Amino acid sequence: MQHSAKTMKDVALAARVSVMTVSRAFKQDSSVSEATRARIRIIAEDLGYVFDATAANLRTQKTNFVAVTVPSINNAHFADTVGALSDSLAQAGMEVLLGHSGYDVAQEEVLVEQLLRRRPEAIVVTGGRHTERTRKMLLNAGIPVVETWDLPDDPIEHVVGFSNAATMAGMVDYLVAKGMARIAFIGGDTDSDTRGADRRRGFVAAMQARGLDASRLIGAGKPPISMREGASALGQLLNDFPDAQAVICVSDLVAFGALTECQRRGVRVPQDIAIAGFGAYEIAGISHPTITTINPHPRLIGTQTAELILQVLDTASGRIGPQRLEINWDLQGAESA
Amino acid sequence: MQHSAKTMKDVALAARVSVMTVSRAFKQDSSVSEATRARIRIIAEDLGYVFDATAANLRTQKTNFVAVTVPSINNAHFADTVGALSDSLAQAGMEVLLGHSGYDVAQEEVLVEQLLRRRPEAIVVTGGRHTERTRKMLLNAGIPVVETWDLPDDPIEHVVGFSNAATMAGMVDYLVAKGMARIAFIGGDTDSDTRGADRRRGFVAAMQARGLDASRLIGAGKPPISMREGASALGQLLNDFPDAQAVICVSDLVAFGALTECQRRGVRVPQDIAIAGFGAYEIAGISHPTITTINPHPRLIGTQTAELILQVLDTASGRIGPQRLEINWDLQGAESA
DNA sequence: ACCATCAGTGTTATCGGTAACCAAAACATA
């Protein structure tokens, strides 16, 4: 069973043509007669020949890889973005080389270096916070760099994202319009979850701008933050700030956890306390009651990023300046608030 | 900003040594004096040199890639398995090259071919059903092949998985022990979700083996199957089989959707109908009521697969025969049944 | 003092494709 891998040479020998002709038979445009191409393809398939991309990559200096870093693969948001990105790039014959940083900028640095070794055509990083060395590596990489899921003040190059802080201002407005003033916030207490921390800051700023008390803050711990943290945080909220009329959670998972805790304790939602989340996860639309949330359109971030990359790579000569694409988010009002 | 990428030659020139010495400075074991190694490392960093893995891969005929196919990235189970696999392999300096097949064996075939071009050291595929050509490609690849999340009768080579059918027998036993006999099943009606179909078959077989009526079957459509399908399927169940005492769902997401539909309709769980799921998703443990489920230990599948691969690669000479690792699953009884 | 040993470094060939250039054959046109 242990074959030594076949090369073009083997195919060439079997087909009685030169290696170059075999190479041409595997390319789309090049000049071989359809007859020989078909013949070579069949012989190659028979021999079990598999094209060696490694060698081609070296010679052509093209890998058709786009490197992508996400904090965690096991996060529906990033998975959605990566999925959409991957699908869009696949149409242009490009593949995604994925790595996860575990919500840690130091690990991200190691990851970025590893990915750059593979000579990707472009690199997409999630978030706008990185170590100094990571920034330097990305700047020097000589390939398009895209930061996503954020709108950093000082971007490395391109950006496709939205302002996490702004979404929270929108949510505060929504709740205030519903007549609520004593609003609490769960999550975003640690710097590891950069976007969560941004949302918390956005919440505080929005509350203060409206002359409201922004001190009802509950921590949820290190990411990945999920339902269980939401449940226990709600317990803490009821204890620390029993007068809260509403609570905004750093994500829908936390919001759902909080919701279940309310159900367990017999606290009525939204009558006793309104609950809002973030992310428009499927659960927000199907839980009972449904959860008010923000839809940041994760798949759209992916497709837009792919489009941007393809466009920039296409215009390799007449370099396009740094692009800043702001993705629109929606507020989905629901039964919970 | 557009640097032409530096090579070892540039570093060698700057350090006034040969390219070979630079190469050695970047390897762990090789013989260079610590002084020169350190000097070269610093010069390389200054120049912004990034090691070119493509060239090294070609020369050494090693890529340190393990290729992995999953039906969908956006599935907590597969994401867990891939995450664990990736982490375990990283400790051995290997990276995961991930592709998704969209629950389609034809797309899987294309994907496998693409992945094999990158010359991975091993390949992991999710599931045990493939096209004939996929099987042939995998057999001829000359690298270790692992099928996961299943226990196929006729494996390609190694297997790390569990019997989806057997889990359902376990669940039926559990419900029967609780005094239920009229048990329904939601999902697994399409062949695309191989594992879902296996579970449905396992359910039918288990019911029949116990002399129970196995005809209360509700479809849930094509994957990805999620909460919404669960909700509407439950509506159909109440309509078609109003006498059902319990329902087993193809996944926890479906089960949760069904649960919410019950809440919406005022059907009490588990008094009016018991609900069971599959997967031990976080939601099963936190919903109100919690959901009875099967834990197939997705991360364990990943770590075991990684261990197997490393072991097989290590024993490259004295080839190890096909391994068949059965992962134990647990039934987690909960409030819903 | 002499040769063996070894750490440290250099030289050459090579991994498996493809760009660039070239040559022969096939076809077209006057």
Place this chain on the structure above:
DNA sequence: TATGTTTTGGTTACCGATAACACTGATGGT
């Protein structure tokens, strides 16, 4: 038929690293 053009296929060099081997000077044992 002669000449120009296009099609098809071959030749050579090369992408950037490293295995294999060669070489140098230092160390050491006798």
